[in-house]
Amino acid sequence: MKEQAPDTQAMNSPVASSEATSGGTRVYAQEVAPPVTLSVAGVSEEGRATGSPAEPPVFSVRNLSVYYGKNLALKDVNMDIRPRRITAIIGPSGCGKSTLIRCFNRMNELIPGARVEGEVLYHGENIYAPGVDPVVVRRHIGMVFQRPNPFPKSIYENVAFGARINGYKGDMDELVERSLRRAALWDEVKNQLKKSALDLSGGQQQRLCIARAIAVEPDVILMDEPASALDPIATTRIEDLMQELKQDYSIVIVTHNMQQAARVSDETAFLYTEVDEATSARWGILVEFGPTSRIFTKPLDKRTEDYVSGRFG
Amino acid sequence: MNEARAEAQLQNWAGGRLQPGVSLRQCRPTRRRVWRDRRNTALIILGVVITLIPVVMILYQITSKGIRTMDWEFLTSSMPLSFRREGGGFLNALVGTLIMVGLATAVSVPLGIMAAVYLVEYGKGNWLARLIRFFSDVMTGVPSVFVGLFVYTALVVNFGFGALMGAASLAIIMMPIIVRSTEEMLKLVPGELKDASYGLGAAKWQTVTKVVLPSAAPGIVTGVMLAVARAAGETAPLILTALGSYQLTARLWDQPISALTLAIFDGARNPFAAGQARAWAGALELLLIVLIFTIVARVMASRSRFKR
Numbered sequence: 001m002k003e004q005a006p007d008t009q010a011m012n013s014p015v016a017s018s019e020a021t022s023g024g025t026r027v028y029a030q031e032v033a034p035p036v037t038l039s040v041a042g043v044s045e046e047g048r049a050t051g052s053p054a055e056p057p058v059f060s061v062r063n064l065s066v067y068y069g070k071n072l073a074l075k076d077v078n079m080d081i082r083p084r085r086i087t088a089i090i091g092p093s094g095c096g097k098s099t100l101i102r103c104f105n106r107m108n109e110l111i112p113g114a115r116v117e118g119e120v121l122y123h124g125e126n127i128y129a130p131g132v133d134p135v136v137v138r139r140h141i142g143m144v145f146q147r148p149n150p151f152p153k154s155i156y157e158n159v160a161f162g163a164r165i166n167g168y169k170g171d172m173d174e175l176v177e178r179s180l181r182r183a184a185l186w187d188e189v190k191n192q193l194k195k196s197a198l199d200l201s202g203g204q205q206q207r208l209c210i211a212r213a214i215a216v217e218p219d220v221i222l223m224d225e226p227a228s229a230l231d232p233i234a235t236t237r238i239e240d241l242m243q244e245l246k247q248d249y250s251i252v253i254v255t256h257n258m259q260q261a262a263r264v265s266d267e268t269a270f271l272y273t274e275v276d277e278a279t280s281a282r283w284g285i286l287v288e289f290g291p292t293s294r295i296f297t298k299p300l301d302k303r304t305e306d307y308v309s310g311r312f313g
Numbered sequence: 314m315n316e317a318r319a320e321a322q323l324q325n326w327a328g329g330r331l332q333p334g335v336s337l338r339q340c341r342p343t344r345r346r347v348w349r350d351r352r353n354t355a356l357i358i359l360g361v362v363i364t365l366i367p368v369v370m371i372l373y374q375i376t377s378k379g380i381r382t383m384d385w386e387f388l389t390s391s392m393p394l395s396f397r398r399e400g401g402g403f404l405n406a407l408v409g410t411l412i413m414v415g416l417a418t419a420v421s422v423p424l425g426i427m428a429a430v431y432l433v434e435y436g437k438g439n440w441l442a443r444l445i446r447f448f449s450d451v452m453t454g455v456p457s458v459f460v461g462l463f464v465y466t467a468l469v470v471n472f473g474f475g476a477l478m479g480a481a482s483l484a485i486i487m488m489p490i491i492v493r494s495t496e497e498m499l500k501l502v503p504g505e506l507k508d509a510s511y512g513l514g515a516a517k518w519q520t521v522t523k524v525v526l527p528s529a530a531p532g533i534v535t536g537v538m539l540a541v542a543r544a545a546g547e548t549a550p551l552i553l554t555a556l557g558s559y560q561l562t563a564r565l566w567d568q569p570i571s572a573l574t575l576a577i578f579d580g581a582r583n584p585f586a587a588g589q590a591r592a593w594a595g596a597l598e599l600l601l602i603v604l605i606f607t608i609v610a611r612v613m614a615s616r617s618r619f620k621r
Binding site: 105107110112135136138139140142143145147149150151152153161162164165166209212213216 | 505
């Protein structure tokens, strides 16, 4: 943790590429100069270390609505995501969970016709502001997807990929080993780093994807149903891993599985589908957001209560 | 078929559930079904055999007739000055084919792949992409002699016959094949891989060059080899652009140049046994070249798969 902080900060400061040697040998040359500085304003060294509730949020979502073409997919979401916590997004199918999580690193705009209204403030700065490069946003906010999606390359090259495209100049072997260790995969693959990543099992592939995401030292890791394609044992390993990773990273996870949300997360957002009777249009809304223990024991909203008690969904 | 079995079949057909006292072994398929099954299997095998007959005959004839004349002398010397004379070979034609196909490949492969990347990753359904796609489709259907005529009027009339003009016509023929085959291969690259790349903060061109193209490489190579084979086998456009020659030359312009197909054409239509024998050997040579290229390209593509 102590040795992690300077590096994270170096990553966040685009001008620090030449001065960032203090935290080790890692030097990221920003190939694309960010037009707007994504600073870490308001996040003090102390605040990061303690993780107190008063600490400013990593993300503040303000009046966020998402449209696919003319269809409203997500309506007027407001929530704050705290640093070094696991925030779970739950809800029935089609309620916009994935849509919401893909707003946090601007992955939605890869879908033709997707449009975002409102603000997503990342350390106080709107990532949708004009002049913010989505590529820069995604370098700070990593993502792990529903199905394990390693590149058809070697295990080593998979982990090194992000560092290479970001112009990493340090010791690649060391970075790969450290990332794989943190993803709890090193011992299983250390003798076969040159082998194809596609030869690994599904659970190993997903941990490789996590290693790949943390190799670029992101600030936040977004996980879109990371365990839904895995068996129970692999799922447990991913969940254990998340608990370890939350020491250093803020994690947002979408999950279908309420038990999983209850087990791993600190805070839970419950999304639900609203239906317009006249046009039968459907969109997702944020029903309730709060500490996981409260959401699952004393939900304020009837719909949340019905959902977490298994009455539907 | 005894009556008990027929009865059992009827009952099982009706319910799909075994009647008491009837075992699965009693429920045989009807003769009609067995017969139809065999007949259809036989028809399919027959179709395969009929398709293979011409291919096998061509290969057999080219190999058996070509191998008689195919020797070291044939590979390393050029045409004698008369068709009547024996000996000599198609070195001049081989050099011409390699130069022209090589140049055409060097031009059409990068351009074709870039066009395909535009179609899949950048243009998607916009008017320019639709235009490129439409003209690629039209171009694959245009008879190659028209391409030769086009290059003849556009270039040969002004600059004379030569390897460059031949290469230009071959490149025009190769381009649409490469564009469409590469496009199909790029479409097959899973969106999840692109998501993974974008999620790591890769820019679009990084995603294209480091993830999309390497993932599609083996398929792209197959399409390129198809185009190379097609170009190496073209005759009509070369008659109008390279013209053909008996001399060994590596000049790119100002001088007509031969190609294997042109030499085969010349040798085959003359009445002398020696010339015809050389044409057979030339056909075998062309076949082997395309075969070797394809194998080499496949091996290279599969090796590069897991490298950066």
